Amino acid sequence: MKTPSATKKAMSLICLIAGLGLLTWSLYLDFTKSEATYRGATLIVGVIGIVLGLYFFPTLKHHRTIINILFLFPLLFAFAVTVIIPLFLGIGYSFTDWDGIRVRNAVGFDNYTSMFTQPSFLWSIFLTFLFVVCNMIMVNLVAFLLALLCTSKIKGLGFFRAAYFLPNLIGGIVLGYIWQFIFSNVVTELFKTDYSMLADTNTAFLAVIIVYIWQYAGYIMLIYITGLNTIPGDVLEASAIDGATPMQTLFSIKIPMIAPTITICTFLTLTSAFKQFDVNLALTNGKGSVEILDQYLTNGTEMLALNIYNTAVIKDNYALGEAKAVLFFIILACVSILQVRISNKREVEL
Amino acid sequence: MKKKVLSVLLAGTMALSMVACGGSTSTTETPAADASEETAAETTEETTEAAEATEEADATEAADTAVAEGAIRLLNGKPEINDQLKELAELYKSETGNEVVIETIGGDTSAGDELKKMKQADNMPDIFVIEANQADTWDGLLADLSGEEWTDKTGFELVNDTMGTIGFPYTVEATALGYNADILKAAGVDPSTLTSPAAWQEACETLDAKKDELGFTAVFGWCAEPTNLGWSSGTHVFGQYLDAGLKADDTTYIDLLNDGGQIDEARMKSFAEFIGMMNKYSDPALLVDGTYDNQVAGFKEGKYVFITQGNWCVTSPDDVNFECGFAPYAFEDGINTIIAGPPSYWVAYSEGNVDAAKAFFNWCAGDSAQDILVNKAGLVSPFDDCQYEAVNPFYKSMKSYIDAGNYSGWHTMLKKDGLQNETCQVFADYAKGSIADADEFVSKISKVIKGYYAE
Numbered sequence A: 001m002k003t004p005s006a007t008k009k010a011m012s013l014i015c016l017i018a019g020l021g022l023l024t025w026s027l028y029l030d031f032t033k034s035e036a037t038y039r040g041a042t043l044i045v046g047v048i049g050i051v052l053g054l055y056f057f058p059t060l061k062h063h064r065t066i067i068n069i070l071f072l073f074p075l076l077f078a079f080a081v082t083v084i085i086p087l088f089l090g091i092g093y094s095f096t097d098w099d100g101i102r103v104r105n106a107v108g109f110d111n112y113t114s115m116f117t118q119p120s121f122l123w124s125i126f127l128t129f130l131f132v133v134c135n136m137i138m139v140n141l142v143a144f145l146l147a148l149l150c151t152s153k154i155k156g157l158g159f160f161r162a163a164y165f166l167p168n169l170i171g172g173i174v175l176g177y178i179w180q181f182i183f184s185n186v187v188t189e190l191f192k193t194d195y196s197m198l199a200d201t202n203t204a205f206l207a208v209i210i211v212y213i214w215q216y217a218g219y220i221m222l223i224y225i226t227g228l229n230t231i232p233g234d235v236l237e238a239s240a241i242d243g244a245t246p247m248q249t250l251f252s253i254k255i256p257m258i259a260p261t262i263t264i265c266t267f268l269t270l271t272s273a274f275k276q277f278d279v280n281l282a283l284t285n286g287k288g289s290v291e292i293l294d295q296y297l298t299n300g301t302e303m304l305a306l307n308i309y310n311t312a313v314i315k316d317n318y319a320l321g322e323a324k325a326v327l328f329f330i331i332l333a334c335v336s337i338l339q340v341r342i343s344n345k346r347e348v349e350l
Numbered sequence B: 001m002k003k004k005v006l007s008v009l010l011a012g013t014m015a016l017s018m019v020a021c022g023g024s025t026s027t028t029e030t031p032a033a034d035a036s037e038e039t040a041a042e043t044t045e046e047t048t049e050a051a052e053a054t055e056e057a058d059a060t061e062a063a064d065t066a067v068a069e070g071a072i073r074l075l076n077g078k079p080e081i082n083d084q085l086k087e088l089a090e091l092y093k094s095e096t097g098n099e100v101v102i103e104t105i106g107g108d109t110s111a112g113d114e115l116k117k118m119k120q121a122d123n124m125p126d127i128f129v130i131e132a133n134q135a136d137t138w139d140g141l142l143a144d145l146s147g148e149e150w151t152d153k154t155g156f157e158l159v160n161d162t163m164g165t166i167g168f169p170y171t172v173e174a175t176a177l178g179y180n181a182d183i184l185k186a187a188g189v190d191p192s193t194l195t196s197p198a199a200w201q202e203a204c205e206t207l208d209a210k211k212d213e214l215g216f217t218a219v220f221g222w223c224a225e226p227t228n229l230g231w232s233s234g235t236h237v238f239g240q241y242l243d244a245g246l247k248a249d250d251t252t253y254i255d256l257l258n259d260g261g262q263i264d265e266a267r268m269k270s271f272a273e274f275i276g277m278m279n280k281y282s283d284p285a286l287l288v289d290g291t292y293d294n295q296v297a298g299f300k301e302g303k304y305v306f307i308t309q310g311n312w313c314v315t316s317p318d319d320v321n322f323e324c325g326f327a328p329y330a331f332e333d334g335i336n337t338i339i340a341g342p343p344s345y346w347v348a349y350s351e352g353n354v355d356a357a358k359a360f361f362n363w364c365a366g367d368s369a370q371d372i373l374v375n376k377a378g379l380v381s382p383f384d385d386c387q388y389e390a391v392n393p394f395y396k397s398m399k400s401y402i403d404a405g406n407y408s409g410w411h412t413m414l415k416k417d418g419l420q421n422e423t424c425q426v427f428a429d430y431a432k433g434s435i436a437d438a439d440e441f442v443s444k445i446s447k448v449i450k451g452y453y454a455e
Helices: A008-032 A041-057 A061-091 A108-114 A119-150 A157-169 A174-193 A201-229 A233-241 A246-257 A259-276 A279-283 A304-314 A320-348 B002-028 B031-049 B052-064 B079-096 B111-120 B132-138 B149-153 B181-187 B197-209 B226-243 B250-259 B265-280 B292-302 B354-364 B365-376 B395-403 B420-433 B438-455
Strands: A290-292 A295-297 B072-078 B102-105 B128-131 B158-160 B166-169 B173-175 B175-180 B216-219 B303-309 B324-327 B336-343 B346-349
Touching: A008 B128, A008 B158, A041 A061, A108 A320, A108 B216, A119 A157, A119 A259, A119 A290, A119 A295, A119 A304, A119 B052, A157 A201, A157 A233, A174 B079, A174 B438, A201 A279, A201 B336, A233 A246, A246 A259, A259 A320, A279 A304, A279 B158, A295 B438, A304 A320, B052 B166, B072 B079, B072 B111, B072 B354, B079 B354, B079 B365, B111 B128, B128 B132, B132 B158, B132 B346, B149 B354, B175 B181, B181 B197, B181 B303, B197 B216, B197 B265, B226 B250, B226 B265, B226 B292, B226 B336, B226 B420, B265 B420, B265 B438, B292 B303, B336 B395, B346 B354, B354 B365, B420 B438
Parallel strands: B072 B102, B072 B128, B216 B303
Antiparallel strands: A290 A295, B128 B346, B158 B166, B166 B346, B173 B336, B175 B303, B175 B324
């Protein structure tokens, strides 16, 4: 390749300078709250100028890097705006007394200490862990059984697969309201109870678990089906010839063969159960009473995500909500890192 | 080289298309189109959870209205009067030439939360709705409206210690025990005598004995379901403990409550006994897991003699074929008041177009605006000189209480934000029977309130 020509050099510089100028100007207009309607156009032209300037930048050594950055930029920018910046802003807000409108004071670790003195929050954490454990076991069990069913030789296999998967396609809020109706109008009739099982804390919690399993088991089932289908036919055939009973086939061949799938599904249910929000909101909105340690808590079925939402939005304590959200992030991050570690290790072993 | 040409061409097309798009918007973008586009975006966002009809109306409205410069925006928190407010805005435009754009938030979305998002996005409306206890969050951001003409015509404006007169009352609402006068008459119960617990007890017994004969289901249409109806028990019914029997400016119990969550135990106990009576004579199918719709429909059909809502539950005379009225929650001897006043207010954002907002408020207090607000929207006017009789079936009864001075304030709106979500659970447990008696109710609710204020 020949060395960059002088015209190219000049063009690149002009584009860069003009682009930067226009960008600064439009940002200046923005910050001074100008009413000028050409602001947006100026910004776009400015950005294009900078992009062109960088593209024609007279270098051979770094050309490829520049191109890579240019093409990655839109994605990185969107990622930064929607994920990275809010994350750091959120952490920042958690050290203030932000009320959703303004920050008045920095309060240091006050939000972090005060959230652990709230019995209702501690209850929410406990309840979330309980929910996660229950679900991890139940969802996987139900999903695995459904997968076995859907890989057997029954008729209407396609229908069953679709039917089990369908609940996963309905949004959680809608699902919550549907089940609310079922619990208070259908279940009460069937079991001749005085009132809906949602009215009692223990049964309401059970109701959330049931609905969650109903929603999520179909999805996990699909993964198990894929796992079961990858078991080589010759292994199954060999075992059949050796006279293995269906039970033996299941426990000695199928389950060991799909061990990686089980790991994946376990962690999938783990993280998603932690983040449970919509069904919780629509079905019980966290209501229910618990008498514990001389306290009468009124958030009997409120899980962590809903507690954060209620703290910020309903109780109007945005900063405390942020602090709780940071804790929530840390918990989830730990779980996810653990997940990756363990799955990697397993894959190496197999 | 070919590759390079191709890539330059591709990049060029991309850039061109961007310039073209940007260019076209920048040239055709008059301020009008800009604003209407903005409103369209907002309305679709905001009303997702509001009624479907509202949404459609908004979308069409936003699409075909080109907003002139200088138009002010009003954020309404009552989806049920969205159409009437649009009509109001049209009338305002035809009478004065000024424009008001109505944006509605409601249903499950809290206007307070949405407003915070708007504030963060630097997209604040000039007029918006707040509840009394939200004034402090907007400290310093609300315009002082004192001295305006309309303030002389009403006693219901919202006054704040630091910001002055900030709230324009657009409606007066009342809550107490709404009754079906026809059934009471048939049963021989005079509602005006219901001013003591003993009288209530007697009336309940009389009514309960005659329920088959008169063909109604239960004495009370009272629902303590906490998930969706927590606002009813936690704010409105609880408000009776705070205000029943007190003069409108008497803040004894709300002050006590806001001082670290204290309650007057003796008063709370009488209140709890009254609630216990309501639980006893309620429709069991409604009490624990009913819905607002069932509750109101039951009252309209004549299934319940009393309903624990307010004048908003029956807004049109066509809804009922009987006379309606209010009876006080007389849990102590001599309580003869209902709670009446504006539960929420319109305020002007001080960094918005305050003058236009003030002009709009003054116009709203006038005759032509009141015509729409009262006769079409079914609101009750807070203004003394309003010549229109509200169509609301409860209006006559409301007015008789207000004229006699027998009304208490909506101080329940001044409790700590979110308290209703805690207390409603205690009402629910009491209704369900897991709280056995009035004493237990008092001790539990006091624990819950103290705990919440300590947070």
